[in-house]
Amino acid sequence: MAGETLIRQMAAGDREAFGSFYDRYASLVYPLIVRIVRDRSDAADVLQDVFWEAWQGATSYDPGRGTPEAWMIMRARARAIDRVRSVRRRGETFVAPVDEKLAAAPDVAGGDAAERAADRDVVQGALSQLPLAQREVIELAYYAGLTQTEIAERLQQPLGTVKTRIRLGLERLREVMGRAT
Amino acid sequence: MNHDPFDTLAAVYAVGALDGDDLVQFEAHLAGGCSRCRTTLRQSHEALTRVAQAEPRAIPPAEVKDALLHRINGTAARRAERRSWVPWAAATAAAMVVSAMLTGGFVASRYEGKIGQMAREVSRIRDESRRRDTTLTAQIGEYRHALALLGKPATQVVELRGSGPAAAATGRVVWHEHSGGYLVVDKLPPLPPGKAYEAWTLGGPAPRPAGVFTVDASGQGRRKLEPTGDAPAKGFAVSIEPEAGVTEPTGPIVLASR
Numbered sequence: 413m414a415g416e417t418l419i420r421q422m423a424a425g426d427r428e429a430f431g432s433f434y435d436r437y438a439s440l441v442y443p444l445i446v447r448i449v450r451d452r453s454d455a456a457d458v459l460q461d462v463f464w465e466a467w468q469g470a471t472s473y474d475p476g477r478g479t480p481e482a483w484m485i486m487r488a489r490a491r492a493i494d495r496v497r498s499v500r501r502r503g504e505t506f507v508a509p510v511d512e513k514l515a516a517a518p519d520v521a522g523g524d525a526a527e528r529a530a531d532r533d534v535v536q537g538a539l540s541q542l543p544l545a546q547r548e549v550i551e552l553a554y555y556a557g558l559t560q561t562e563i564a565e566r567l568q569q570p571l572g573t574v575k576t577r578i579r580l581g582l583e584r585l586r587e588v589m590g591r592a593t
Numbered sequence: 594m595n596h597d598p599f600d601t602l603a604a605v606y607a608v609g610a611l612d613g614d615d616l617v618q619f620e621a622h623l624a625g626g627c628s629r630c631r632t633t634l635r636q637s638h639e640a641l642t643r644v645a646q647a648e649p650r651a652i653p654p655a656e657v658k659d660a661l662l663h664r665i666n667g668t669a670a671r672r673a674e675r676r677s678w679v680p681w682a683a684a685t686a687a688a689m690v691v692s693a694m695l696t697g698g699f700v701a702s703r704y705e706g707k708i709g710q711m712a713r714e715v716s717r718i719r720d721e722s723r724r725r726d727t728t729l730t731a732q733i734g735e736y737r738h739a740l741a742l743l744g745k746p747a748t749q750v751v752e753l754r755g756s757g758p759a760a761a762a763t764g765r766v767v768w769h770e771h772s773g774g775y776l777v778v779d780k781l782p783p784l785p786p787g788k789a790y791e792a793w794t795l796g797g798p799a800p801r802p803a804g805v806f807t808v809d810a811s812g813q814g815r816r817k818l819e820p821t822g823d824a825p826a827k828g829f830a831v832s833i834e835p836e837a838g839v840t841e842p843t844g845p846i847v848l849a850s851r
Binding site (some may be wrong): 427430431433435438439440441442443444446452455456459460461463464467475478479481482485486489490493494498538539550552553554557558559560561563575576578579581582583585586588589590 | 600601602604607608609610611612613615635636637638639641642643644645646647648649650651652654656657658660661662664665666709712713715716809844
């Protein structure tokens with residue numbers, strides 16, 4: 413069943429539709445959340461928040477503004493970044509991840525998280541098709557939650573350069589991803 | 594007007610990295626109804642979504658779905674209970690007994706959840722008020738611009754008359770040769786999706802585009818007009834065009850100066 417239909421049914425309070433909706437989209441948004449928050453128990457919390465919001469906000473979904481996939485991905489990214497920022501703020505209470513695969517990554521508490529997001533050697537998928545300088549700024553923004561000013565400071569680059577790189581990177585990404593489908 | 598800077602701001606906004614004055618400026622621009630930026634944002638989000646879709650999927654822990662279904666069924670059950678206060682009171686009493694038996698850790702995690710929810714609510718309200726603030730700031734900027742124009746001796750006020758499909762429409766341009774101007778319109782019919790009104794300055798060898806705008810449900814709209822540079826403007830017109838704007842008029846003229 414199409415995602416849009418499921419959301420409509422959820423808006424009408426259909427709990428079974430919610431189950432199907434979860435089955436369909438949880439495995440899509442979960443890797444993104446893990447990638448951003450990195451701690452798996454945090455990721456599970458964020459995932460729960462994201463779907464709870466989707467259930468409560470189903471009536472406000474507007475197909476004209478994007479696909480259900482984009483609706484969920486945007487929500488997941490936003491909530492995961494909220495979580496990372498709040499963890500960063502109360503850095504001292506952060507407990508380093510114990511998950512084996514994630515243990516190699518330094519914790520999110522320090523500013524290092526952003527650097528790690530940019531040069532992690534995990535598979536970068538579609539982003540790897542961008543020139544490094546463009547990929548770097550998009551990852552710092554989208555996955556590490558840094559603002560343009562923070563990125564400029566971190567990379568020691570003029571603000572204008574950072575903005576231009578983001579724009580070029582995103583234009584290229586739209587082109588590449590448009591072609592892929 | 595040159596749209597290029599907004600293309601850049603739209604990209605930075607799409608990855609959530611816009612801040613400071615840029616953010617204020619872009620949100621004001623977006624609140625003005627720029628369909629080009631909306632399209633850029635939608636396409637950017639779709640592209641970023643496809644990046645996520647291209648990544649390998651991962652099955653989340655099963656507890657998450659269980660917890661969600663429990664939560665949803667819980668709210669549905671509570672809704673039903675409210676209809677009669679007796680079972681509701683019994684449920685409340687039971688809940689009180691149960692919660693009294695619970696460990697501090699559970700209570701703490703509940704509060705943490707509540708605090709998280711409140712924090713999101715606060716941040717939503719803050720975003721909302723910032724958006725309103727941005728819109729108001731943009732409006733004040735426009736009014737200030739129009740007011741500053743009126744204070745200059747060389748400023749003219751030019752009446753526009755409706756024609757063609759908008760015979761009842763009226764318009765007025767406050768115009769200063771070097772500072773540009775400000776157009777207000779009334780009773781222009783709302784347009785179908787994909788279309789917008791475009792203002793033109795006349796007087797050169799060909800009409801020059803002065804900006805695209807839309808009107809609200811009552812047919813009112815306004816638009817800041819850029820100065821024309823060397824050739825002085827001798828008149829103004831408004832036509833119906835594709836929403837992205839065109840460089841020379843193609844659609845029917847709906848307003849024109851005498």
